[in-house]
Amino acid sequence: xxxxxxDADDLRRxxxxxxxxxxxxxxxxxxxxxxxxxxxGVAIARRLAEVIEGFEGVQVPVGALDVxxxxxxxxxxxxxxxxxxxxxxDVSGRVxxxxxxxxxxxxxxxxxxxxxxxxxxxxxxQLAVLVDRGHRELPIRADFVGKNLPTNEADDVRVxxxxxxxxxxTDGIELWSPSEARTTDKVEPAPPTxxxx
Amino acid sequence: MxxxxxxxxxxxxxxxxxxxxxxxFREVTQRDIPKxxxxxxxxxxxxxxxxxxxxxxxxxxxxxxLSCDVMGFSVSSSSVKKGESLRDTVQTxxxxxxxxxxxxxxxxxAPNRVADWIDAHIVNAGDGCHEHPTQALLDLLTLRxxxxxxxxxxxxxxxxxxxxxxxxxxxxxxxAALGADVTLVAPPTLLPSTLAGxxxxxxxxxxxxxxxxxxxxxxxxQRERQNEALLPxxxxxxxRYGLTVxxxxxxxxxxxxxxxxxxNRGVEIAAEVAEGPASVITEQxxxxxxxxxxxxxxxxxxxxxxxVGPGAxxxxxxxxxxxxxxx
Numbered sequence: 075x076x077x078x079x080x081d082a083d084d085l086r087r088x089x090x091x092x093x094x095x096x097x098x099x100x101x102x103x104x105x106x107x108x109x110x111x112x113x114x115g116v117a118i119a120r121r122l123a124e125v126i127e128g129f130e131g132v133q134v135p136v137g138a139l140d141v142x143x144x145x146x147x148x149x150x151x152x153x154x155x156x157x158x159x160x161x162x163x164d165v166s167g168r169v170x171x172x173x174x175x176x177x178x179x180x181x182x183x184x185x186x187x188x189x190x191x192x193x194x195x196x197x198x199x200q201l202a203v204l205v206d207r208g209h210r211e212l213p214i215r216a217d218f219v220g221k222n223l224p225t226n227e228a229d230d231v232r233v234x235x236x237x238x239x240x241x242x243x244t245d246g247i248e249l250w251s252p253s254e255a256r257t258t259d260k261v262e263p264a265p266p267t268x269x270x271x
Numbered sequence: 272m273x274x275x276x277x278x279x280x281x282x283x284x285x286x287x288x289x290x291x292x293x294x295x296f297r298e299v300t301q302r303d304i305p306k307x308x309x310x311x312x313x314x315x316x317x318x319x320x321x322x323x324x325x326x327x328x329x330x331x332x333x334x335x336x337l338s339c340d341v342m343g344f345s346v347s348s349s350s351v352k353k354g355e356s357l358r359d360t361v362q363t364x365x366x367x368x369x370x371x372x373x374x375x376x377x378x379x380x381a382p383n384r385v386a387d388w389i390d391a392h393i394v395n396a397g398d399g400c401h402e403h404p405t406q407a408l409l410d411l412l413t414l415r416x417x418x419x420x421x422x423x424x425x426x427x428x429x430x431x432x433x434x435x436x437x438x439x440x441x442x443x444x445x446x447a448a449l450g451a452d453v454t455l456v457a458p459p460t461l462l463p464s465t466l467a468g469x470x471x472x473x474x475x476x477x478x479x480x481x482x483x484x485x486x487x488x489x490x491x492x493q494r495e496r497q498n499e500a501l502l503p504x505x506x507x508x509x510x511r512y513g514l515t516v517x518x519x520x521x522x523x524x525x526x527x528x529x530x531x532x533x534x535n536r537g538v539e540i541a542a543e544v545a546e547g548p549a550s551v552i553t554e555q556x557x558x559x560x561x562x563x564x565x566x567x568x569x570x571x572x573x574x575x576x577x578x579v580g581p582g583a584x585x586x587x588x589x590x591x592x593x594x595x596x597x598x
Contacts, residue, residue: 143299143307143337143568152573155295159302192304 079223079231080247085204088220089118092202093125095218096171103132105168105197109139111186112156114175117237118204122173137161139172141185161193170196171218175233177203180214205247207231221247228252272573274386274393275566277402278444286411286448287420293412293558293565300336300561310337313370313571318344318361319396320351320376325532325556326396326405330373333563339571342369357381358388365389370571374398392570400435406531407441409562411449413555414486417527423450426483428474430456430512431490431539434463434501438531439490443471454480456512460501477512481521488529489514489539505538512539519544527551 080088097103103126110119116138123134142148142155172186183201190199202218207225225231230250234243272285281289299307315334319327327343334341344364346352351360361372371392374382379401386393397403411422418425427446433439433455446453447470455462456474466473474480481487492508502508509515514528519541522528528540528550536542545552 140295142295143309148309148572155292158295158298188308192302 075251077249077251078246079205079249080221082245085220085245085247088204089121089125092218092220093122094129096122096200096202097126097130099200099217100169103130103134107135107137107161107163107165107168107170107196109137109161109165109170109172109190111172111174111182112138112140114233114235114238115139115173116157117235118175118202118233119171119173120237122202135161135163137163139186139189141182141189144185144188146181146185159189159193164194165190165196166194167197169198169200171200171202173202175204176231177201177206177214177216177219178209178231180210180212183214184212204233205231223247223249225249226251272569274382274395275404275570276382276386276393276395278404278407278441278448279402281404281448283448286408286445289408289562289565289569290412290415292569293408293562296336296564296568297412297558297561299564300557306336306338308338309568310334310339310571313337313339314342314368315339315371315373315567315571316342316344316364316369316391317373317396318364318375320346320357320374320381321397323375323396325559326375326403329556329559330394330396330405330563333560334373334567336560337564337567339370339567357385361385361389365391371567394566394570397437399437400440401437402441403437403531404441404445405559405563405566406438407445408566409555409559410442410488410529410531411445412558412562413529413551414446414527416554416558417551418485421450422446425451425485426454427451427486427488428454428456428477428480428484429471429488429490430477430514432461432492433457433490434461435493436490440469442488443469447471456480458502458508458512477518478521481518482523484522484526486527486529487514487522491531491533492535492539494535505535509538513537514540514544516541516543519547519549522549529555532556 096106100106108119108123110116119136123136126132126134138157138160140155140157140159142153145153147153200217203216204220205223206216206219207223209227223231232248232250234246236243236245299305317327317330331341369391371394373394373396374385375396376398379399381398382393382395395402395404414422429439429442443453453471454474455471456477458475526549528544530540530552534540534545536545
């Protein structure tokens with residue numbers, strides 16, 4: 075069973091809000107580096123950078139991070155790298171905002187935190203996600219969230235973006251549930267961060 | 272994939288998948304800290320019954336960059352000197368708890384036998400005159416970076432001592448698998464008596480094929496072979512089959528010159544050509560580490576069962592995988 079959670083306009087509004095929150099939280103965008111996690115996180119990071127440039131007039135550097143070789147489930151299943159790690163600036167002393175599409179168990183972010191230690195020592199690391207679907211297995215929390223979405227563990231949350239899913243895809247977020255599944259688990263709301271999130 | 276024993280075991284898709292993986296590791300090897308924790312805790316043994324510098328160091332570097340523990344084994348300082356058999360040796364090593372054996376042996380097929388005897392993953396690092404699959408993969412990675420993803424229609428000549436060359440066999444199979452048009456160029460005495468199963472054409476005249484080539488791949492003339500009376504003299508060989516400066520001038524402007532090393536400068540290749548703009552020989556060595564990382568990762572990092580359908584492949588962003596707990 076599929077239900078549409080966000081359409082293209084909702085997604086655009088979420089990007090706009092997250093972009094503003096990032097700038098507000100960091101008192102500007104001068105020190106910010108957006109680093110997307112493959113595959114969709116990279117596209118989302120680019121979109122956020124575009125929005126920030128639109129209202130703040132600052133070109134925020136955008137990087138891409140592949141965490142495959144840092145995952146803790148290598149050898150439990152095939153883990154394929156998804157693209158080259160490319161961060162165009164020295165992140166030392168800057169605020170690095172990790173960007174991903176869906177926050178679930180937190181294991182991808184754990185791997186990302188390991189991967190980025192090899193890029194330098196950011197002043198701070200923050201996390202922006204389009205969807206927080208709950209079911210965390212690690213003590214990890216997002217700073218900026220597009221949508222808190224209660225899900226069952228067996229559900230599948232799919233973010234669709236034209237950049238990653240082809241020109242015929244419509245931007246949006248879908249929740250796919252096995253037919254018998256009921257949505258019971260509630261996501262804990264994220265505690266307020268910096269008065270904005 | 273449990274073992275990497277020969278190129279002949281791989282499909283075009285297998286090879287291309289390995290090369291894509293190697294590209295990722297190429298990026299890793301170019302970082303300030305060229306090391307990832309992907310295979311932490313895995314133990315790789317390098318078991319070399321024949322001399323080697325580049326292959327052994329390349330494999331050990333690859334394993335260390337994946338955070339494996341590496342145990343070296345050299346025949347000269349081991350119980351092999353006391354007459355221990357290959358089977359006893361590998362079973363002893365396996366009993367210590369290892370995950371993979373990277374193996375070079377003078378006997379063709381030795382890695383296949385070892386694969387029957389022990390449970391660890393086996394990587395063939397050269398077996399007699401049979402195969403040297405990782406050399407072929409690193410050659411493909413090098414070609415791919417210059418010619419694009421496919422080799423369809425590329426004209427490649429492999430020149431030299433085909434008879435004794437495991438590189439020639441693995442390369443011919445690998446180049447042809449990706450669609451290249453492979454020609455073996457050698458005097459009749461340095462060709463196998465039959466080329467059944469080789470997807471190649473044959474020429475005895477380098478000058479006749481030179482001008483059409485996209486790639487010329489030179490093999491080492493093994494000086495020790497002179498004693499077998501297969502060559503009149505090294506000078507004679509160079510005159511007919513060596514890539515001299517003069518011959519290199521007749522290559523197409525964008526043709527590539529390759530050699531697996533170690534080179535006999537002035538025999539199969541002139542020093543000026545080996546260091547010239549058409550040569551990608553040092554790139555081959557650099558790509559060797561990335562390819563061997565890909566091979567070790569593919570064998571050791573692909574899940575305990577190793578039999579997983581494409582639907583279960585995990586992406587690093589992880590939110591779109593059926594039933595998997597990722598995120």
